[in-house]
Amino acid sequence: MEIDKGLIGGSTVLLLLSLLEESDLYGYEIIRRLEQRSDNTFKFREGTLYPVLHKLENKGYVKSYLSKGDTGKERKYYKITNHGKKQLAEEKEKWERFSLSVNKVIGGGIHAFS
């Protein structure tokens, strides 16, 4: 299964902040991890990541800095802020409530028709 996914959408903030909670990452790494974690379910339009990252930075959820990683290439890394961590907790809760509700509706339907 492959879902074409633009990143300019609802659940992206949750995905990005949870990845950044684990470690500081630059854009390309974020895409690779998202693909790996989702078992290549998502086929990202990769460029759409950047407006979202910049939006997160404008909102103060992340901070960026330039650094030369192991490869010696200078990259723009993103780091989650305390504000971002709070937001992540909120987004997680929202997501759980949402998926729970969706499952209830679906589950309820299954029960109703079974």
Added chain:
Amino acid sequence: MLSPKSEVFLNEVLSYVKFTFDRNDIRKELEGHISDKIEYYMELGSEPEEAEQLSVQDMGDAREIGIELNKQHNPVLGWIWRITGIIAALLILLFLFVIAMSMGSFFQKDLSKETPKADILYQIDIKEQIRIDDRIIRFTKVIMEESGELSIFYTYHNAGLLGGSWSLGYIGEILDDQGNKYVAMSGQQQGGIITKGMLTIPDFSRDADTLIISYDSYNRKYRIEIPLEAGETDEQN
């Protein structure tokens, strides 16, 4: 490093970003991403040209990305950001300057503490007070240093209600009993009503046993003689 294909993509993205100051950073970031992806495809066995084409394709729609980036790089906010940055920097400089100035006067306030104790040959406390018109000058202390530097400490204030802010430049000629005249360096610290002052003579004669301060200007006169410990000093040396 990147071929025209990537350039076309990047240029199209950036054409939507109106705040030109941010364009360079955005370009670098996207360029980095594309070249990482090219390496990835080449490791999988693609030819460079194919790798680049796939990489650019994977980025998505340049127009969509450009429009969304422009929303995050708003010119009005961008300019406000830049200007507040400049203002903040100026305020910090001003703040540091003020701090530095007040530190400076803080050090000056403790005129008498500038001389480390070890360097003091002897110190004479004096209580000489003179008055010129409404101005009262009190000589408080004379310090002789090992180096031959002599410092005279005094305070002064105005007895009258008016003219409290007049500063005193000249308190008299500095002489000694040997007939030497000295040029003194002076320091002053305004401290409200009473002002502290200090005169320093870099190389005061060690033979002199009396310090004389003599004032004679505008028909006003005074003369103070302060006995020094010259004799003992010579013996010690």
